[in-house]
Amino acid sequence: QVQLVESGGGLVQAGGSLRLSCAASGRPINYYAVGWFRQAPGKEREFVAAITRSGESTGYADSVKGRFTISRDNGNNMVTLQMNSLKPEDTAVYYCATGPIFSLPWPVAQSDYVNWGQGTQVTVSS
Numbered sequence: 394q395v396q397l398v399e400s401g402g403g404l405v406q407a408g409g410s411l412r413l414s415c416a417a418s419g420r421p422i423n424y425y426a427v428g429w430f431r432q433a434p435g436k437e438r439e440f441v442a443a444i445t446r447s448g449e450s451t452g453y454a455d456s457v458k459g460r461f462t463i464s465r466d467n468g469n470n471m472v473t474l475q476m477n478s479l480k481p482e483d484t485a486v487y488y489c490a491t492g493p494i495f496s497l498p499w500p501v502a503q504s505d506y507v508n509w510g511q512g513t514q515v516t517v518s519s
Contacts, residue, residue: 395420395508397489402513405479411515413474415489423447423467425491426499428506429474431515433485441487442474443499452499457483479517486512 401413415427428443442453442463451463462475472489490506492499500506 395422395425395491397491397508397510399487399489399510399513401473402487402515404516404518407479407481407517407519409479409517410475410477411479413476413487413489413513413515415472415474415510417470417472417491420494421467422465422470422472422491424494425508426496427463427465427472428490428492428499429463429472430488430490430503430506431483431485432488432512433482436485438488438503440503444472445498446496450498476515479515481517481519484515484517486514488512 395417396419398416426445429441430438431441432438444451444463448465460478465472489510491508
């Protein structure tokens with residue numbers, strides 16, 4: 394199993410930036426496609442972004458496209474989410490998760506993600 398730990402969350406003003414990290418241990422993160430999700434209070438968890446094992450392909454939710462960038466550093470066993478032009482509606486707990494081991498694309502359904510971190514809080518003030 395791989396263990397995931399998110400970091401980099403915090404409080405930021407609208408228009409600001411944060412960089413979230415997802416650090417993996419136990420297995421090389423390049424075994425997995427990785428996704429970022431978020432859950433705001435009172436709302437269901439939603440997809441934010443995902444990246445293939447090699448990093449050649451990425452995908453984003455429409456709400457973050459053009460503002461967030463997902464990338465990976467397989468050498469350092471890490472995936473990051475650069476968040477720019479943050480809005481109050483980006484406030485949520487952010488989670489990283491992996492698809493099944495050795496799968497090529499990222500899973501479409503949240504239920505297909507098999508390893509989850511504990512989350513990191515992002516709060517954007519207006």
